[in-house]
Amino acid sequence: AQSVTQLDSHVSVSEGTPVLLRCNYSSSYSPSLFWYVQHPNKGLQLLLKYTSAATLVKGINGFEAEFKKSETSFHLTKPSAHMSDAAEYFCVVSDRGAGSYQLTFGKGTKLSVIP
Amino acid sequence: KAGVTQTPRYLIKTRGQQVTLSCSPISGHRSVSWYQQTPGQGLQFLFEYFSETQRNKGNFPGRFSGRQFSNSRSEMNVSTLELGDSALYLCASSPSDYNEQFFGPGTRLTVL
Numbered sequence: 231a232q233s234v235t236q237l238d239s240h241v242s243v244s245e246g247t248p249v250l251l252r253c254n255y256s257s258s259y260s261p262s263l264f265w266y267v268q269h270p271n272k273g274l275q276l277l278l279k280y281t282s283a284a285t286l287v288k289g290i291n292g293f294e295a296e297f298k299k300s301e302t303s304f305h306l307t308k309p310s311a312h313m314s315d316a317a318e319y320f321c322v323v324s325d326r327g328a329g330s331y332q333l334t335f336g337k338g339t340k341l342s343v344i345p
Numbered sequence: 346k347a348g349v350t351q352t353p354r355y356l357i358k359t360r361g362q363q364v365t366l367s368c369s370p371i372s373g374h375r376s377v378s379w380y381q382q383t384p385g386q387g388l389q390f391l392f393e394y395f396s397e398t399q400r401n402k403g404n405f406p407g408r409f410s411g412r413q414f415s416n417s418r419s420e421m422n423v424s425t426l427e428l429g430d431s432a433l434y435l436c437a438s439s440p441s442d443y444n445e446q447f448f449g450p451g452t453r454l455t456v457l
Contacts, residue, residue: 264445273349273435274448320388332401333378333437333446335388 236336249308253321264322349449363424370438377419382433
């Protein structure tokens, strides 16, 4: 079975400072991992994905994430927060080879950016 | 390419009624998944369809059902609505297995 734990339900940063959103996963097989962002009253937008290629994955809007198998982590980072980054972020895992296709979402981390 | 579209965007129903939500995937995408999003439970997987076949189902009661048509468009139906069914229902499509999913804007269902 697959699962995702987002370690912080709410993160608050000042504009221009680094962002770190933490995610740990559990997977029985080789996972695909994703980060999605949801702005208020909007659908989900893909930020980046890991599918067993490079462990450091670059996404849109300056975000990146590093896959660490030994730590079962896939933390999302950004060097400098912008006001427009304020949103809810979801870490997502999909098991490959499990015989079924299903995304499992974390509970989400709400990012606030203080001017 | 047009994105995933969902209709209607907003819906208000009363307890005991039934509702049908529609989703049109991105052209060429054959996999369609449905999710329920609530403040308390977060995003929960409902079911996934591929080439008109339900391949996977989440842990929801039988009141929740869906189908997919030959053009990949999908509908989900909720019968005998309960207050707890109030939620944002999201549809997502994918070009193939284990790829990222592309989400629509959702249908916000309010049950009174």
